[in-house]
Amino acid sequence: MPAVRPSPSMPLDAVGVDGPERPPGSGERARVARPWWREPVHSWPYLPKWLLVGAVIGAVAGLGALALHESLALVTDGVLGRLAGFSPATVAGDGHAAPASGIARPWAVPALVAGGAVFGAVVVRRLAPEAGGAGTDAAIKAIHHEPLRMRGRVPVVKLVASALTLGSGGSGGTEGPAAQISAAFGSVSARTFGLGAADARVAATASLAAGVGAIFKAPFGGVVLGMELLYRRGVAPEMLVPGLIATAVAYGEFAAVRGFGPMFGHQAADPTTLAQVPFLLGLGMLVGLVARCYCWSLRNAKALFDAQSRIPWPVKPAVGGLAVGALGLLLPEILGTGYGVAQSTLDAGWLLGAPLWILLALPAAKIVGTALTVGSGGTAGTFGPTIVIGAAAGAACWRLAEMSGAPVEGPEAFVVAGMAACLGSAAHVPLTAVITAAEVTGTLDHLIPTMISVAAASVVMGERTLFPSQLPEPGRRLEGVGGQVVEVGGYRVL
Known part of the structure; x- marks a missing residue:
């Protein structure tokens, strides 16, 4: 044998x-x-590994969101409040909703906006050039291509530059800075725990979701954002559990300091009637067109400033800041993040008392202001302004419908549906937009209106996107010039 x-x-x-x-x-x-x-840690079983890593990145992301919020409030009060005599509108989630004040020293506004943009650009250029611009698209690109290589200095540089730009009156949002700050924290944490590239991608995305969910006080919206944001079509289900853990911790930290109430307070609405459906569909289609104009404006403003190679780089944010400041003298609502303006549009008394031309001009003015701020080299988010632009468009539509005697009730449904439609279509995150709309208003009353308008806006938006670094879908292989491709974590990306 x-x-x-x-x-x-x-x-x-x-x-x-x-x-x-x-x-x-x-x-x-x-x-x-x-x-x-x-x-x-990288060899631990799945759940214990992500309980530890998720809790750590969530804790750090929550602290980053708090630091960004407080730094922005401090700079806004010190620059616009004390030097220009202007107090931007505030949201209910910050303790008290109040409309914007008048401007005591108008002559100072353009100089302050330009100065903040220049100082922010200098900080970025000298310390971390990758921290410039909007932030969210840079975070998406880094997650796809180099999730383990985001530098630890990026969060600090991004925080300082964003506070300087937005606090002095530059037009933009806080979610872009929060996204890049948190994603960089996630990358650093992944290196600390010795995670591989695939787990680092999950950690950075979960951290991004935690930071955005915390600063908007929309934790579940943040979780779904982490699943939707990387792709124009489809979701990443592997982000669910790590995102839940990280976002719960980050939101708990942020809300423990800033309060657990919804961002815009409790905004109840009357039940949606069949007669309102055509208006909501029309609003969604209109907002879809507005979102396309917004993406076009951002892309072309950056291309225009980049093409001016003979102009010294510090002059570009100065020119953009001067233009935004001058526009802000005409429409102060565009200065800063504008979240307080979205809060004001939920008030029927404010809408009926505002001149009609302001309501009609506000969406376009916010688009121009944000495009000038970011395109010229300022550091501000482009995701958050979709909320303001959509809310303003919804408010204008409600005012026109109310004037015509159409069967509409209060403005809440139109305003919330408008902000969700603009956010969901521009960033290709429809489910995030619907859930976030419910969380920032503290009610499910707006669920049906937002679903109708987001669906219509997404159809009009098509394949255009606010974030060019989004891949078409999970597992999709893209070919570059001459058929050259690069293999990254199981995906072929440009």
């Missing part, structure tokens, strides 16, 4: 080699398996 020969995967003492099996305990001493918690 031929002898049993060992396979490469079998230990020698497990079989007889030209002879009988060795007795138990003979040969090389058997290894005793160590408990999993004594192994490196």
Whole structure:
């Protein structure tokens, strides 16, 4: 009978080699398996690994969101409040909703906006050039291409530059800075725990979702954002559990300091009637067109400033800031983040008392202001302004419908549906937009209106996107010039 020969995967003492099996305990001493918690974190079982990593990145992302919020409030009060005598509108989630004040020293506004943009651009250029611009698209690109290589200095640089730009009156949002700050935290944490590229991609995305969900006080919206944001079509289900853990921790931290109430307060609405459906569909289609104009304006404003190679780089944000400041003298509502303006549009008394031309001009003015701020080299988010632009468009539509005697009730449904439609279509995050709309208003009353308008806006938006670094869909292979591709984590990306 031929002898049993060992396979490469079998230990020698497990079989007889030209002879009988060795007795138990003979040969090389058997290894005793160590408990999993004594192994490196990257080799832990799935749930314990992400409970630890998710809690850590969520805690750091929550602190980053708090630092950004407080820094922005401090700079806004010190620059616009004390030097220009202007107080932007505030949201209910900050303790008290109040409309914007008048401007005591109008002559100072253009200089302050330009100065903040220049100082922010200098900080970015000298310390971390990758922290410039909007932030969210840069975070998406880094997550797809180099999730383990985001530098630890990026969060600090982004925080300082964003506070300077937005706090001095530059037009933009806080979610872009929060996204890049948090994603960089996630990348650094992944390196600290020794995670591989695939897990680092999940950690950076979960951290991004936690930061955005915390600063908007929309934790579940943040979780779904992490699943939707990387692709124009489809979702990344592997982001669900890490995102839930990280966002819960980040939101708990942020809300413990800033309060657990919804961002815009509780905004109840009357039940949606069949007669309102055509108006909501029309609003969604209109907002879809507005979102396309917004994306076009951002892209072309950046291309225009980039093409001026003979102009010294510090002059570009100065020119953009001067233009935004001058526009702000005409429409102060565009200065800063504008979230307080979205809050004001939920008030029927404010809408009926505002001149009609302001309501009609506000969406276009916010688009122009944000395009000038970001395109000229300022550091501000482009995701958050979609909320303001959509809310203003919804408010204008409600005012026109109310004037015509159409069967509409209060403005809440139109305003919330407008902000969700603009956000969901521009960023290709429809489910995030519907959920976030419910969370920032503290009610499910707007669920049906937002679903109708977001669906219509998404159809009009088509394949255009606010974030060019989004891949078409999970697993999609893209070819570059001459068919050249780069393999990254199982996906082929440009």
